[in-house]
Amino acid sequence: MTGRLPRTVLAVLALGGLVPPASAAGPPPGATSCSGCHAPAGRVAAPSIPPINGLPAADLVRAMEAFRTGGQPATVMDRIARGFTADETRAIAQWLEALR
Amino acid sequence: MTAVRRRAVLGGMLATPFLSRLASGQAAGRVVVVGGGFAGATAARALRRADPALAVTLVEASPAYLACPFSNEVIAGLRDMDGQRFGYDGLAADGVAVVHGTARAVDPAARRVELADGTVLPYDRLVMAPGIDIRWDGLDGYDEAAAQRMPHAWKAGAQTLLLRRQLEAMEDGGLVVMAAPANPFRCPPGPYERASLIAHYLKTRKPRSKLLLLDAKDAFSKQRLFTDAWARLYPGILEWVPLSQGGKTVRVDAANLTLETEFGSHTAAVANVIPPQKAGAIAAAAGVADRTGWCPIDPVTFESRLQPGIHVLGDAALAGAMPKSAFAANAQAKVAALAVVAMLRGEAPTEPRLVNTCYSLVGPGYGISIAGVYRPRNGVLTDIEGAGGTSPADAPPEIRELEADHAATWFRTITAETFG
Ligand SMILES: Cc1cc2nc3c(=O)[nH]c(=O)nc-3n(C[C@H](O)[C@H](O)[C@H](O)COP(=O)(O)OP(=O)(O)OC[C@H]3O[C@@H](n4cnc5c(N)ncnc54)[C@H](O)[C@@H]3O)c2cc1C
Numbered sequence: 001m002t003g004r005l006p007r008t009v010l011a012v013l014a015l016g017g018l019v020p021p022a023s024a025a026g027p028p029p030g031a032t033s034c035s036g037c038h039a040p041a042g043r044v045a046a047p048s049i050p051p052i053n054g055l056p057a058a059d060l061v062r063a064m065e066a067f068r069t070g071g072q073p074a075t076v077m078d079r080i081a082r083g084f085t086a087d088e089t090r091a092i093a094q095w096l097e098a099l100r
Numbered sequence: 101m102t103a104v105r106r107r108a109v110l111g112g113m114l115a116t117p118f119l120s121r122l123a124s125g126q127a128a129g130r131v132v133v134v135g136g137g138f139a140g141a142t143a144a145r146a147l148r149r150a151d152p153a154l155a156v157t158l159v160e161a162s163p164a165y166l167a168c169p170f171s172n173e174v175i176a177g178l179r180d181m182d183g184q185r186f187g188y189d190g191l192a193a194d195g196v197a198v199v200h201g202t203a204r205a206v207d208p209a210a211r212r213v214e215l216a217d218g219t220v221l222p223y224d225r226l227v228m229a230p231g232i233d234i235r236w237d238g239l240d241g242y243d244e245a246a247a248q249r250m251p252h253a254w255k256a257g258a259q260t261l262l263l264r265r266q267l268e269a270m271e272d273g274g275l276v277v278m279a280a281p282a283n284p285f286r287c288p289p290g291p292y293e294r295a296s297l298i299a300h301y302l303k304t305r306k307p308r309s310k311l312l313l314l315d316a317k318d319a320f321s322k323q324r325l326f327t328d329a330w331a332r333l334y335p336g337i338l339e340w341v342p343l344s345q346g347g348k349t350v351r352v353d354a355a356n357l358t359l360e361t362e363f364g365s366h367t368a369a370v371a372n373v374i375p376p377q378k379a380g381a382i383a384a385a386a387g388v389a390d391r392t393g394w395c396p397i398d399p400v401t402f403e404s405r406l407q408p409g410i411h412v413l414g415d416a417a418l419a420g421a422m423p424k425s426a427f428a429a430n431a432q433a434k435v436a437a438l439a440v441v442a443m444l445r446g447e448a449p450t451e452p453r454l455v456n457t458c459y460s461l462v463g464p465g466y467g468i469s470i471a472g473v474y475r476p477r478n479g480v481l482t483d484i485e486g487a488g489g490t491s492p493a494d495a496p497p498e499i500r501e502l503e504a505d506h507a508a509t510w511f512r513t514i515t516a517e518t519f520g
Contacts, residue, residue, distance in 0.1 A: 026150075030453035030473075032434035035517055036427055037457070037510050043520075044512040048505040075491070075503050076471055080455055083473025083487030088453065 028091035030084055037076075040100060054100055057093035064089045128153040129224040129444040132213050134203045134382060136160030136188060138167075139414025139429035140229035141518045144196045146437035147227075154441070157197040157221055159213065160188065165519065166256040168287065169426050170511055175253060175264045176297035177305075178464060184256055186519035203230075206386035208407040225440050228388060228395075228404075229413040229429070230380025231255075232286050235393065238376030239352065246354035250371040253294075254286060266370045267301060273308040274369030277359055279349040280315045281376050284394070286415050286424045288321040289470065291374055293460040296326065298372075299334040300463045309369075313340045314361060315347040321423070322460060322470050322490050329462040349373070379416035386410060394418045399476035401449050402436040411436050420481030422474055428456045430514055451476060453484075459507035467503030 034052060041051040052060060066072035067081035074081075084092065128151050133144045136158050144158040165186045173179035188198045201215040206226065213221045234252060236243050242250070253263040267276070276298060280291035295313045302309040311334075319342075320326075330338050341347040346363025353360070357368045378384075378393030388395045388404040395412040396405040399420060404410045413436055414429035422428045431454050439449035457471040472488035474481045491503060 026438060026450070029450060030455065032146075032438075033431045033453070033455035035434075036430055036455070036514050037506070039509075039513040039516060044509065044516050046509075047513065048502070048509045049513070075499060075506060076457060076469055079471040079488050080457075080473060081487075083453065083455070083484045 027095050028088070030088060031092040031095045034092070034096070052096055054098075055093075055096060057090070057097040060093040060096060061086075061089055064093070128441075130155045130157070130222060131225050131227060131440060131444075132156075132221050132223040133158045133227040133229065134206075134213065135229035135231060135380065135414075135416075136162075136165060136191070136198070137229060137231050137414060137429065138426040138514070138518055139231075139416075139433045140227065141165070141188070141191060142430045142433035143227050143229060143413060143437050144191055145194050145518070146434050147440060148194045148196055150437055150441045151444075152195065154444075155197070156195070157199060157223075158188070158191060159199050159201055159203050159215065159221070161200070161202045163200055164188075166260075167426070167511075167515060168254075168256045168290075171253070171256040171260045172290070172294040172297045173461065174256075174260050175267070175294065176301040177264065177268070178297065178300075181261060184260075186515055188519070190520050203382050204385070206382070206410070208387060208410060211409060224409075224444060226386075226410045227413060227436065227440065228383060228386060228410055229416065229433070230382045231415045232377040232424075233380050235376045235378050239373070240350060241352040241354065242373055242375050246352060247373075249354040250352060250357065250373045252374055253372060254290075254374055254377070263370075263372055267298065270306065270309070270369050272306040274306065275366070276302065276309065276311045276370045276372070277366050277368035278311065278313045278372045278374070279352075279359055280313065280317070280320070280347075280374050282316040282348075284424065285374070285377050287458070288423050288425075289326075289458055289460045291315075292320055292322070292326045293462070294372070295338055295340070296329065296334070296460070296462040299330070299338040302337055303334060309337075311338045312366060312368075313338065314349050314359060314366070315340060315342050316349065317347075318342045318344050321458070322468055324493055325468045325490055326460075326462065328493060329466065329468070333463050333466070379412075383412065383416050388412050389416075390418075392418070399479065399481045400451055401439040401443065402432060403439075403443075411440060420474070421472065421483045422454065422456055422481050423458065423472075425456055425458050426514060427458060427510070428454070430518055431455060454481065457510070459503065459510055461504060461507060462500075465504050466497075466500045467505070467507045468500065469503055469507075 038052045064081045067077040133140045147156045167184045204216045205214040251259045251263040253259040346361045351360040383389040402411045413432045415424040435452040442449045454474045459469045468491045470490045473484045
């Protein structure tokens with residue numbers, strides 16, 4: 001039963017065009033702000049800002065930590081990364097990892 | 101699998117409002133969005149994406165949107181108006197019902213919006229994002245007729261092109277006078293970006309001309325970065341007159357292109373008056389604007405402090421430390437859409453974190469920025485300490501160039517997310 005449960009739920013959700021509540025897998029605080037600058041890959045012409053959707057969470061956490069401490073050069077990410085705690089950053093990273 | 105077992109799984113996994121919806125087979129609710137700018141268009145899309153069962157109707161007065169960010173480049177002849185224009189097909193493709201019309205009245209008790217053509221739209225929750233209106237009673241002598249002689253160009257469109265044509269028609273040696281308002285107003289760094297780019301136009305096209313920037317304030321956004329750049333790029337061309345030195349414009353005479361300050365008067369060849377502003381008129385009609393002309397909101401849900409069931413976003417809102425910017429409008433809309441969906445389901449909205457970044461061009465290839473990260477605290481959106489701030493004062497030209505590139509990327513990204 002345990003192994004089958006998620007698949008069962010998905011199958012049920014597929015009925016009648018219903019979707020799970022956003023809050024179940026909704027974005028954690030701060031996560032929706034990033035897409036103001038970071039477009040998904042291929043979405044805009046010649047972006048000077050790299051896409052971050054789908055980035056492995058550990059890489060994103062490492063980059064944010066480096067921006068916070070000045071270990072990675074930045075024009076703006078240092079100023080943004082300092083607004084998030086390590087926990088908040090981890091949650092954002094996990095959510096972004098699943099996006100395309 | 102039997103129906104009974106299916107129910108058991110759902111009951112174990114999902115919240116009750118979803119179950120009752122499943123039982124009744126009804127849509128999750130009706131949301132009407134008034135205003136299809138950076139805030140409203142983003143909200144309409146985000147609502148549909150967060151819950152495709154929602155019926156979302158966007159009411160927008162114009163057939164196409166003309167974006168203000170980068171419109172200062174249009175004024176300075178660095179860019180065409182075509183690059184500012186965005187349509188609503190992308191929203192329609194997301195299942196938003198787009199209605200082109202003007203909201204005239206809101207009945208918060210009956211939960212209905214009435215359009216100028218008499219159409220009535222009932223809602224469960226209303227999102228209002230009408231942007232700004234000019235306070236035509238805010239500056240002596242500055243009315244709608246005066247704006248045809250002394251454009252404000254603070255809403256992109258005909259006004260933007262009028263100011264550009266006036267600059268093009270001006271003889272070399274002419275005096276351009278700009279008037280900047282007191283806080284709060286749309287786009288705090290906007291007047292200073294505009295002054296920079298007009299100065300660039302004068303330097304390259306009308307080198308005997310000058311720009312006088314009359315200011316009703318003694319301090320402004322990214323001030324050090326702007327004034328350093330002006331000293332380097334536009335010496336002898338751009339003069340800023342702060343409040344304490346007679347910068348406040350108290351009266352204008354459009355017929356003679358004269359601006360009167362507390363200390364004297366200036367007659368211009370071209371005058372750009374950025375007048376005091378307020379939330380778009382429908383906000384007052386709906387009872388969500390307070391005596392300041394702006395709309396107080398709850399910082400978690402963006403629900404009006406004055407009318408329950410109505411959420412106010414973007415320039416119209418009093419959003420604490422967040423400035424009135426396109427970036428902020430888009431960011432607020434994404435947060436508010438999730439809150440609206442949660443409230444319709446009877447769930448508690450999550451406490452948000454928000455980001456804002458405003459890029460400005462001081463000249464071609466010379467960008468600067470100011471950023472902030474915000475959280476609700478004591479009922480208002482507050483700066484998170486230690487985060488945010490401006491680009492460094494001593495950055496080398498390569499960094500200024502990178503930031504100019506990032507500004508352009510930001511514009512392509514945010515307009516794609518909002519309208520694309
Ligand atoms: C010169 C200039 C430069 C700027 N540069 C930048 C920048 O570089 N970066 C940045 O982040 N911001 C910038 N801004 C600020 C930015 O333009 C605004 O903050 C942003 O447009 C706010 O979005 P909004 O959705 O709240 O309002 P708006 O964009 O004004 O949208 C409001 C919409 O509502 C519609 N509407 C109003 N009333 C009704 C009604 N009753 N019925 C139906 N429709 C209605 C209007 O037609 C309009 O389309 C700049 C502004 C100016 C003037």
